[in-house]
Amino acid sequence: MLTKMSKHALKVFILLFFSSAVLAEPADNYNRISFNSSAETEIPNDLLVVTMSARSAGDNLQKLSDDVNKTMKWALQQAKKQPEVKFQTLNYSTSPRYSKGKQTGWQVTQSLKLSSTDTASIVKLMGKLQQQLQTGSVSYQVTPEAREQTEQELTKTALNKFSQQADQIRKTLQRSSYKIVAITIGGNHQQPRPMMAMSRMLEADAMAAPAIEAGSQTAKVTISGTIELSEQ
Numbered sequence: 001m002l003t004k005m006s007k008h009a010l011k012v013f014i015l016l017f018f019s020s021a022v023l024a025e026p027a028d029n030y031n032r033i034s035f036n037s038s039a040e041t042e043i044p045n046d047l048l049v050v051t052m053s054a055r056s057a058g059d060n061l062q063k064l065s066d067d068v069n070k071t072m073k074w075a076l077q078q079a080k081k082q083p084e085v086k087f088q089t090l091n092y093s094t095s096p097r098y099s100k101g102k103q104t105g106w107q108v109t110q111s112l113k114l115s116s117t118d119t120a121s122i123v124k125l126m127g128k129l130q131q132q133l134q135t136g137s138v139s140y141q142v143t144p145e146a147r148e149q150t151e152q153e154l155t156k157t158a159l160n161k162f163s164q165q166a167d168q169i170r171k172t173l174q175r176s177s178y179k180i181v182a183i184t185i186g187g188n189h190q191q192p193r194p195m196m197a198m199s200r201m202l203e204a205d206a207m208a209a210p211a212i213e214a215g216s217q218t219a220k221v222t223i224s225g226t227i228e229l230s231e232q
Contacts, residue, residue, distance in 0.1 A: 031229040032181060037165055039157035040220035043150050045140030048122050048214075050114040051090070052133040057097060059105040065094070068108045071132050075112055082125045084118040111136065117143065119214070140214045147219070151187055154221035158185075162223040175229040183225035 054071035056064040072089065079087040090111035097105045112133065116122040126135065142150075162183070170178045 034226040037161035038222040042216045051136040053111045057107040064108040084121040085116040158223045181226040188220045
């Protein structure tokens with residue numbers, strides 16, 4: 001049986017336990033409201049990116065490699081004549097060719113990447129390189145500088161919308177004030193599909209350059225947040 005002293009100690013322990021439990025309970029979130037706001041715009045594509053490749057196929061691997069190396073050396077010489085165009089060599093690959101399950105030869109390939117905000121210069125270079133290189137892909141992008149500037153502007157607009165929505169909620173629910181509990185900023189960009197039409201007509205000793213339409217892509221910034229309204 002519990003003594004009088006132990007009974008008293010037990011009561012004190014129970015009282016302290018439940019008091020701590022009450023203090024540990026989180027504050028209610030009944031006055032918190034979460035919502036989103038966003039801003040978007042169209043960004044003109046201003047960077048043209050092209051990949052081209054030198055390829056050679058046959059049964060003499062050394063000759064194939066020499067052919068590709070000579071072709072790429074020629075292509076780089078042409079690219080250096082257009083200072084407005086940035087260029088770099090990419091993958092160099094050697095792969096076997098098969099026919100009816102048997103190896104019949106080799107194919108050697110090396111790629112070249114071109115990029116520029118000067119459309120006229122890069123298109124002119126493409127027309128020249130098509131004499132010996134094959135075009136792999138042509139697409140427009142947005143330069144990092146243009147994207148960053150657009151994102152900053154959209155973020156300001158989205159934040160202003162978020163603030164306006166929060167104040168409208170406060171007024172509608174007849175509360176005197178609110179505070180922001182949490183807020184996150186997210187971006188979303190719609191990548192454009194390559195837009196190009198390759199001409200197959202020949203001009204003297206060179207193939208005509210492709211006709212290309214820059215187009216644009218959609219940039220969007222979304223603000224997701226939670227506010228807490230005052231009691232009155």
